[in-house]
Amino acid sequence: MLSLLRWAFWITVWVLVAGFFHYTLPQTDIVRITDTYEKRQDFGENSIFWAQADVGTDGTVLNRDVFFIQTRRVSGGVMVYRNEDTGWGWPPYFKFDTSNLQAEAGDLKSTEAAPRYVAIKHYGWRNEFLTIFPNAISVRAVDGPDASKGIPWLNIIILTLFFAVVYGVWVRWRRFRKARIDPTLEAIEDDFAEKTSAVSSWFGTWRKKK
Template sequence: MFGLIRWVFWITVWVLIAATFHYTLPQVDIVRVTDTYEKRVDPGENSMFWAQADVGSDGTVANRDVFFIQTRRVKGDVMVYRNEDTGWGWPPYFKFDTSNLQAEAGDLKSTEEEPRYVAIKHYGWRNEFLTIFPNAISVKPVDGPDASKGIPWLNIFIITIFLTVVYGIWVRWRRFRIARIDPTMEAIEDDLADASGAVSSWLGSWRKKS
């Protein structure tokens, strides 16, 4: 039973870690910008999936205007991105150019008859049920729908560093457990076994007297 609980615990931990990386690390989509607009939003239960108010504005106001970028992917499905500053908060993209990015996206709008494709770098998820949108970080024109998204060197670097740190911690924990914890547990088990034997001998001596 204890083994099952331990496996469930570690599976849950690694699923949460993987979800955190998938949400926060940058991704690139090749899309066609169809429209840009501004909409007032009132973050509620999904507020954790919205960034803070733009740097320099009044962050105490519950609702605020948010920029959005409407697009169509190469296969034709729709994807909508929000365009918010991240400022000095999390994730640490230090994005302060929301208005400039909205202007760039508006300038790259195109129609189905005369498409212009762009690469939008973003983080986050799109979920219609929770009304959450990925946050656009940058937008730049590309040659066409088959343009390369590039190698995600930053993602590879961050994940490699993370796994290296985890492996280092695991190695040190394993050495500590073998050197300190395992001998202590074996000594405790031996003491318990000796105590159990002594009790059994004592009880046996009383049976003989009876």
């Protein structure tokens, strides 16, 4: 039972870690921009999935106007991105050019008859139930729907460093456990076994006297 709980704990931890990195690290989509618009957004239980207000504006209000970029994927599906500053907050993209990005996206709009494809770099998830949208970081024109998304060097570097740190901590923990914890547990077990044996012997002596 203890082993099962331990496995369940570590599976939960790694699922949360994977979800954190999948939400936070940048991804790139090849899409066609169909429209750009601005909409008043009221924030509620999903506010954690929205960035802060634009730098220099009042961030204490519970609603504000948010830029959106409406697109269509190469496969035909629809994807809508929000366009918000991240400022000095988290994730640390230091994005301050929301208005400029909206202008660039508006200039790259196209129709199905005369498509123009772009690469939108973003982070976050799209979920209709929670009303959350990925946040666009940058947009650039590409040659066509089969254009390369590029090598995600930032993701590779961050994940490599993360697993290097995890491996280092794991190795040191194993050494510490082998040198300090395991001998202590073995001593406790041996002491418990000796006391148990002594108690059993005493009960045996008592039975003989009876």
